[in-house]
Amino acid sequence: MIFNGIILTCVAKIQGERTVSSIYHLLKGKKSIQTVQDAHIYRLDKFYCIYSILTKEKFNRKIKKLTESGLLNPVENQNSIFQLSNRGVNWLEEHKDQLKIEYFNGLKYNETADIFYLRLLLLVQTLTNIKMRSFNFIPVTDNHAAERWVKQMYRTMKNSEKNVTVALYDELLTILKYLPDQDATLFVDRLTGYKNIGLSTNQLSQKFNLTEEDVHxxxxxxVHRMITLIYKEKEHFPLHVYMLKDLYKSNQITQSANKTNQLLEKGYSIDQIAAMRNLKTNTIHDHIVEIALYNSEFPLNNYISINDQNEVINVLNKEKSFKLKDIKNSVNVNISYFQIRLVLAVNKKLLRIGD
Structure with missing residues (x-):
């Protein structure tokens, strides 16, 4: 149900302006400026990279199933473009309280959540085994970064393991009280402790009568919900804050875009940066659009005049469309695709039609 609901929500948001492949790339967390910009424009950032292990075959089967069940309608003469049927609209309304959409914060946490979760799983396993004087257990994960962190944590807390164990239990119990009982139970059943192996995704799906996709x-x-709460109530969860502190990224732009930004700040032109970095001009354009997405003080006037900005925004408000080709065909011929993308990036919060 959750997987169905997320796909239907995405289709509803993009309003036939993108193919369903864009939804697949969104869920997978494709590191392209187009996918990231779409996430912002269509207010789908919460779903970015929440299903990184999703295969194209499984995604296509799901689209086919949703279409056969009458929840999605293919748009005539438009390859791989779908819209919600009336039945699909009604289905979303009827099931909205069961979809847990408010839990997700994918674009913000996609590089934080997985390693935080592995640290937590391994720390719970380690502390419970140490308490029982068992030192030869098989780690619940083979992620080397998580293992190194827990080993370092163990060296730090040596001789105070009991206090740390109690603190972790108390904090985790408090956090889980914010969740519905079934969600909290599912989360706990996944944990591995002393002589207690956490349930697999398949086992959880059988126990809770969910699909494996929905369990994932x-x-x-x-985990996203937990992180949101931990950041919000930092004083109540010092141990969990410690697990997160070196994972937080205040600057979300990629390393390559950051290098371009540093050169822009030194006064180099786009062409100069492209030559210096041996990159195509279009790649530098992508970097600048990425910078604009995250920089609330981005100097848009340096790239497009105020009059041209207003023209793009007027077209957006009139056409109710984010298709670049449609916008380009409706504005002054001198306004480039790059400039249009920048206007979209800077004004992403103001331009979304509906919610």
Missing amino acids: LLLKGI
Whole structure:
């Protein structure tokens, strides 16, 4: 149900302006400026990279199933473009309280959530085994970064393991009280402790009568929900804050875009930067659009005049469309695709039609 709901929500948001492949790339977390910009423009950033292990075959089967069940309608003469049927609209309304969409914060947490979760799983396993004087257990994860962190944590807390164990239990119990009982139980059943192996995704799906896709998404959503709460109530969860502190990224732009930004700040032109970095001009354009997405003080006037900005915005408000080709065909011929994308990036919060 959750997987169905997320796909239907995405289709509803993009309003036939993108193919369903854009939804697949969004869920997978494709590191392209087009996918990231779409996430912002269509207010789908919460779903970015929440299903990184999703295969194209499984996604296509799901689209086919939703279409056969009458929830999606293919748009005539438009390859791979779908819209919600009336039945699909009604289905979303009827099930909105069961979809857990409010849990997700994918674009913000996609590089934080997975490693935080692995640290938590391994720390719970380590502390419970140490308490029982068991030192030869098989780690619940083979992620080397998580293992190194827990080993370092163990060296730090040596001789105070009991206090740390109690603190972790108390904090985790408090966090889980914010979740519905079934979600909290599912999360706990996944944990591995002393002589207690956490349930697999398949086992959880059978126990809670969920699809494996929904179990994966629900666990991901719960971790996002936890992180949101931890950041909001930092003083109540010092141990969890410690698990997160070196994972937080205040600057979300990629390393390559950041290098371009540094050169822009030194006064180099786009062509100069492209030559210096041995990159195509279009790649530098992509970097600048990425910078604009995250920089609230981006100097848009340096790239497009105020009059041209207003023309693009007027077209957006009139056409109710984010298709670049449609916008380009409706504005002054001298306004480039790059400039249009920049206007969209800077004004992403103001331009979304509906919610």
